Amino acid sequence: MRRVATLYRTTVGKKVLMAVSGVVLFGFVFVHMLGNLKMLFPAADGHYAMDVYAEFLREVGYPLLPHEGVLWLARFVLLAAVGVHVVSAVQLTRLSRAARPAGYAKEESLSLSYASRTMRWGGVILLLFIVYHLLHFTTGQAHSTFVAGAVHQNYVAAFRSPLVFGVYFVAQAALCLHLYHGVWSFFQTLGLSHPRYNHLRRPFAAGFALVVFVGFLTPPALVLAGVIS
Numbered sequence: 001m002r003r004v005a006t007l008y009r010t011t012v013g014k015k016v017l018m019a020v021s022g023v024v025l026f027g028f029v030f031v032h033m034l035g036n037l038k039m040l041f042p043a044a045d046g047h048y049a050m051d052v053y054a055e056f057l058r059e060v061g062y063p064l065l066p067h068e069g070v071l072w073l074a075r076f077v078l079l080a081a082v083g084v085h086v087v088s089a090v091q092l093t094r095l096s097r098a099a100r101p102a103g104y105a106k107e108e109s110l111s112l113s114y115a116s117r118t119m120r121w122g123g124v125i126l127l128l129f130i131v132y133h134l135l136h137f138t139t140g141q142a143h144s145t146f147v148a149g150a151v152h153q154n155y156v157a158a159f160r161s162p163l164v165f166g167v168y169f170v171a172q173a174a175l176c177l178h179l180y181h182g183v184w185s186f187f188q189t190l191g192l193s194h195p196r197y198n199h200l201r202r203p204f205a206a207g208f209a210l211v212v213f214v215g216f217l218t219p220p221a222l223v224l225a226g227v228i229s
Contacts, residue, residue: 011095018088019189022182024081026208028074029175033212039155039219039228048152055149082130089123119181122174129171136164159223172216179209 035057041049061070132142137154140146145157158164184205222228 011092014088014092014095015189017084018092019186021081021085021088022186024077025085026179026183028078028081029179029212030208033215036219037215039152040222050152050155051150054151082127086123086127089120093120119178122178125171125174126178129167129174132167133171155219156223156229159220162224165220165224168220169217172213175216176209176213179212180205183208 035053036050038050038053043049057071058068135142136158137143137151140148140154143154143158146154159168182205184201187201219228
């Protein structure tokens with residue numbers, strides 16, 4: 001435990017924690033995107049595919065575990081990952097500013113990409129969006145016609161609004177940039193680099209971010225266009 005605490009106090013330790021928590025969050029984002037694509041499936045036997053999927057998430061593990069037990073466990077893990085990711089990011093930012101010479105306060109490294117320069121404000125946008133998203137689709141306080149359990153209906157009612165779609169679009173754009181830089185830097189942070197495949201890291205990160213961006217935006221765009229009702 002002492003070695004772990006000592007490692008955490010270092011910049012390298014904080015970067016490792018940020019990378020590991022990022023992997024957990026990236027995995028959730030990808031699975032969540034796949035789940036949202038259930039909106040593209042037609043209804044069968046009077047049940048929407050999205051509602052069937054949502055019910056599966058609530059029932060998985062039952063009766064071995066309580067109703068929604070696995071779902072709440074996943075939420076706690078994700079909450080912990082978000083907390084570790086945010087705290088590590090804030091602490092790394094402070095360490096970076098403290099170590100930066102005063103003469104370079106207004107200079108930026110030419111090697112930084114646009115995505116890396118926007119990681120901080122992009123992270124803030126995503127954090128605010130997570131709160132809004134939970135109030136919108138989980139608890140319903142931000143959804144005027146929210147019906148508990150009617151996921152398909154809530155989804156369609158929400159994205160008929162161009163304003164809601166616009167907020168969602170901005171959040172997904174921020175997520176895309178965050179994923180691009182995060183996935184690319186993950187390999188370097190954990191020492192997963194090799195001359196044979198280093199040149200593939202950026203294309204892989206860009207491809208992953210683009211797939212998530214398109215996957216998340218396709219169902220809302222089809223709702224807004226009236227294709228999904």
